[in-house]
Amino acid sequence: MSADLSAHPLSDHVVVESLGADLRAAGYDSEGVSALLGEEAEAALAAGLWWPAQRACAAAARRSPALVALIRLFLLAEALDESVVREGFPTTSVADLLTQGVLERVADTEYRSILDIRPYADDAGTYLLISDQDTGLRDGPVNHDHVLGVGGASISLARAVIRRPARRALDLGTGCGVQALHLAAHAEDVVATDTNDRALALASATARLNGMTWDLRNGSLFEPVHGEQFDLIISNPPFVVSAGAQDYIYRDSGVSGDRLCAKLIADLPAHLAPGGTATVLANWMVFDADDWQARPREWFADYPLDVWLVQRDLADPISYISLWLADAGEPADVLVARAGAWADWFDANGVVGIGMGVITLRAKDIGDDSAPVHILEEITGAGEEVTGPEAEAFLARQRYLAEVTDADLLALPLSTAPVLLEEQSLPGEQGWQTISHVVRRPGGPGAVLGLDEVSKALLAGCRGEVPLGTLIELLAGYHGVEADALAQAAMPVVREAIGRGILHEVSRPPGKSSE
Structure with a gap:
């Protein structure tokens, strides 16, 4: 595979269309996969237990050979003989799947998937989502330009967004495009940005697989949308607090501390249309555990938007470092060295904790000259996660109380x-x-x-x-x-x-x- 195709998989639109047709023909969607695996096996697979799904696939191999082949390729990451692969892709050639970065050869006639292509559903519909396979499916460390799939953070963000009909919406740091999928259900135009060329390539293929068109742009923060405004802005940026190295694009911003989040917050008001809303996931440094709000207070001093910041967790440095090193798949000696250097940086900079949470922002309507409302609080209870309807109602109530x-x-x-x-x-x-x-x-x-x-x-x-x-x-x-x-x-x-x-x-x- 050429270096260009490795960085830009599924760049051939004809192959993407053919792949999508084969997936649909096999019934490879949320409903079809759930029906074949069964509730218990599907739940076990989501929890990282594979054998019930493998058992269900073995039982269904004769009656649903195409669907079983696709589940084994993309959800179970099995190496399959070419004859089995062809069951799942009767119209898309194996050669095209190889050159377009979907499959790799592991033996003379055996192939396995490079990508994670899986059904994804929300209240608005069912979709297909393309990302890279994580370390639970493959051995060894992930690549520098690894593209994450759906995870806890992306699900939390999707639930926290205020879902109003919007003319223009911006997904800043789109990754594989999961937030853009949600936006397409209620926004006329979706602009999605990222600094990772591979992420933009997979997001483009995700959009095409689902019959959507997004305006995809390369660049950092608001640079690709200079001078533009949006009715809705959402962002799950590379917010990880560290010394500033960029080991993995999906988590590391390349700037030290929490400066990326600080700049995102500072630049956001210029791009939010009157009456518009924004939802951002962020991390911030804590220098005094009894005053975790100190850093966010700096961000929102003299800030023109209404703000509701909810800290969902306050992690100590060891827990934080362990969390972010666990999903990279690096060997033990690399982990030890990286963790030690990271902890040293926290110590040298007086960081005793890292706040993690969601920020909801709202621009005032035209003609509204009232003072903005800023609420910063900690809500950590299970079942008390921020949702879009609750965020919208909370800001409305705070505005009401101010008046x-x-x-x-x-x-x-x-x-x-x-x-x-x-x-x-x-x-x-x-x-x-x-x-x-x-x-x-x-x-x-x-x-x-x-x-x-x-x-x-x-x-x-x-x-x-x-x-x-x-x-x-x-x-x-x-x-x-x-x-x-x-x-x-x-x-x-x-x-x-x-x-x-x-x-x-x-x-x-x-x-x-x-x-």
Whole structure:
């Protein structure tokens, strides 16, 4: 295979079309693969256990030879005889698959796949996604220009994006194109960029396999879209915090520390259209574990966009280094040397941890001269991951709180969303004694609020029937306190409850945007 084709696989559109036709004819899609493997074998394969899938393929070899051949090639990474390969590709020649970087020869008549071509599905449809095979399928280290497939980070990003219809959308650092697949369902024009030529080649083939057209451009950060604006920007950049070497393009930016993320954030406002939104995955350096926000606060000083930054994890240097070295497949002596140098750099720069999370940003509408809202917080609970609908509603609620006065709220009837009241008690002389009350809105990231007895009663009374001020007057009379004093004490809790979607105006359900 020539060096050019190695860096630019599937560059022949005719071969891509032929390959796609064979995959579709075999039923190689999410539904077909699931039906052949069965639920248990498919789940085992996703967890890295192969033999149940191999067993299912052996049982189905006679009735579905083409589909079995494709599963064995692309999902199980088996070396297959040419006769079996031809079962999966009746119209695409093996010679073309070799020269186009799909297969490699391992013996006289045996071949195995270089690429990972797999079905992928979301709420909008089912697709085929092309990437490089990871170290779970192949021996040895990955290449410098290795292209990742779908992973935990890309799935988290896809779920966190605010999915509005958009005229123009930008996928900055597209990799194999998984985010662009999602964008194509609700954006008229999709621009996708990367610095890795191989990634752009595989993204181009992914688009063609799925009958899509994306504007693919090579370049770093916003350089390929200079002077352009977008209604939606998403990015899963090479955010790994390190000394600045670029061992692997998919993870290493080539600049030290978290400067790539800092520059991405700094340059983003100029490219976001009025009213547009952006979702970015990022890592940042932490120099004091008790003040993990210090670095992001620098990024957002005097920042013109609304911001919701959620730290999902705070990793110590050893855990962080181990995480990122585990997927490269390097030999032990290389890992030891690389890990030691990386840890030395963290020590020399005073890095005690690395924050990891998702940032949602929103540009103000034309004519809106209000101050931007910046919320930086840590939400680490399982099941509390940021989702697009929750992010949109959260920013809308924060904008609402910035505009509404306490007097306005006291005049409004408020309603409590469907929440759960959780109480903790300790045994005492008089039996169980409640020591804490917490309300939680299921499914909402950070939608938890601690209450005292008075605020607990106040939320119970918010049923959208009487103004908040009237409820506070009733509670004040019951407890024998001044209504104004109780209102002053209650308003921070009321505002926090509104911000978390626990309380809302009767006419504004908590899951809806204010727009």
